[in-house]
Amino acid sequence: MARLLGIHIRNYRALADVRLGQVQYGRGTPLPRLTCLIGPNGSGKSTVLDAFGFVADCLLDGVEAACDKPWRGGFDRLRTQGESGPISFEIFFEADDPARPIVYQLVVDVVNGVPAAIEETCRQRREGETLGKPYYFLKLKKGRGKVWAGQAVGEATESRISQAVTLVDLDKLGIATLGNLSEHPRIVALRTYVEQWYLSYFVPSAARVLPAAGAQRWLDREGANIGNVLQYYQRQNPKGFNAILRRLAKAIPGLKKITPEVSKDKRLLLKFDEDGYQDPFFQHGMSDGTLKMLAYAVLLEDPHPRPFIGIEEPENGLYVRLVERLASQFSSRTANTALSTQMLVTTHSPYFVDALQPSQVWLIRKGGDGHARATCAADVTTIAAMNESGIPLGSLWYSNHFDDGAPE
Incomplete structure (x- = not known):
């Protein structure tokens, strides 16, 4: 079964640029199986949770319906205030091969006045490789692009096994359509994984x-x-x-x-x-x-x-x-x-x-620009050291050591 390694969120409410866990291919510490977000009211904790819900709703209900859920209020209220760029999510998850995590990117913006999926990509290393850069096996921009079947990934020499894709409706995600086709098992697995989020x-x-x-x-x-x-x-x-x-x-x-x-x-x-x-x-x-x-x-x-x-x-x-x-x-x-x-x-x-444990706890708080920052407790030396000496994390948090030790 798939495992979430990390997520990079941009321009989603207070999450102008927030990274949790592994957010570069082959780099960073993957999220543990239990991750806890702490921080003041209004800092962005619930927004992180809702970001996952938004991606799942885009898959299940379509982009426009996901934006217009009563608790979201439309695309204009979702995009970070003062920003003009699109909302984007880059999700790193492990499927069957730990050396070849899959990276799924969804970019949402307004097209002709309507929220739409303007970009979707999936990347992965080649089969059998444990090092090296990932290659696309799905690449769509405004509904047009290519997909590679089976375990293939994109390169000029592999164009013979790629297929051209044209979607007629930018409201529906490409992985929703391609995830129904047996010749694309990785996209099927991705769609199934996201559909099962609760x-x-x-x-x-x-x-x-x-x-x-x-x-x-x-x-x-x-x-x-x-x-x-x-x-x-x-x-x-x-x-x-x-x-x-x-x-x-x-x-x-x-x-x-x-x-x-x-x-x-x-x-x-x-x-x-x-x-x-x-x-x-x-x-x-x-x-x-x-x-x-x-x-x-x-x-x-x-x-x-x-x-x-x-x-x-x-x-x-x-x-x-x-x-x-x-x-x-x-x-x-x-x-x-x-x-x-x-x-x-x-x-x-x-x-x-x-x-x-420190690796399970992330502090979410806003900076002076009103944007959320995310810091893992394990990355704050003073917190990790005091916890190692026997002081529980909750006590350190209550005593303001998180605020004193976490970087702005």
């Missing part, structure tokens, strides 16, 4: 709504279908269902049982049985923290998890002692290489950060 903005009130009955495999963005997902686990993966219950019981004392139940009007109810109470509770009567821990238990017990999971401020609504435990659970889950999942988390909680 960005969680869990809203407890959404989880209290009673959905129509019916098992569903994946949680939606807000967790409104959590009962349907539990119904899927109960039917298709009873072992996983019991593991979810055990994980939640450790976090919520007295919880004995969770049962999905179909009402007479065919809506799905979640029934919670607790010690000391004869009658059960239902999801609309459960606390925000209980519902959030239930959602995270579903994510953590998935035997075939999404390859990339983004979570915004998981600590909200949780008892303080649960926060560090949750961070440890995220670390353990992502450390299991057999599962090949990766997490990007934003947080304001030093207790969450206490459970992490």
Whole structure:
């Protein structure tokens, strides 16, 4: 399964020029499987998370629809204020060969008054090479260009195996079209990888709504279908269902049982049985923290998890002692290489950060120009040294050592 190595974002809101992880071919430190973004309110943490969502939405819904999502407000509000250039994303990820990571670039700008994909490229080293520069195997500008089939990459001598490409609609990404063709397995893998990204903005009130009955495999963005997902686990993966219950019981004392139940009007109810109470509770009567821990238990017990999971401020609504435990659970889950999942988390909680290592933590803050800067804690000598001596990262952050040590 693919693994994200790094991302370079330009002109996306406050992210005028932000690099995370490996952002040059063969250089830089790849992002770990658990990456945590910290920093003040309004510094750009959520924008980094939304940048991934924007790329995924461009693939799934088209460029214009991605720009016009209610929380984005159109292209003009997405482009960094004061900038006139396009928005661009360069994503480095590892597929089957660690020596040959793939670099996908998407450039978005306005064409005839409408947001469009004006450039898409994919690059990779030749098969069998461990050194040297990458070559294009997809190169499109305003919908026109070339693609190389199989494992080939572009050069003049290889023009015989390249194909000319002309897209009629710049709203649709080239990888969306070419990713349906078996002769382009790398683009198929890229499309599949991005389609499977999951960005969680869990809203407890959404989880209290009673959905129509019916098992569903994946949680939606807000967790409104959590009962349907539990119904899927109960039917298709009873072992996983019991593991979810055990994980939640450790976090919520007295919880004995969770049962999905179909009402007479065919809506799905979640029934919670607790010690000391004869009658059960239902999801609309459960606390925000209980519902959030239930959602995270579903994510953590998935035997075939999404390859990339983004979570915004998981600590909200949780008892303080649960926060560090949750961070440890995220670390353990992502450390299991057999599962090949990766997490990007934003947080304001030093207790969450206490459970992490310097290589897992990035400080996001704005400079004097209003643009976000990103600094890995492992790259700040004073922070790394104090953490090595036994001082937890959250304590260092709370004591302003991050602000004092991180470069402007």
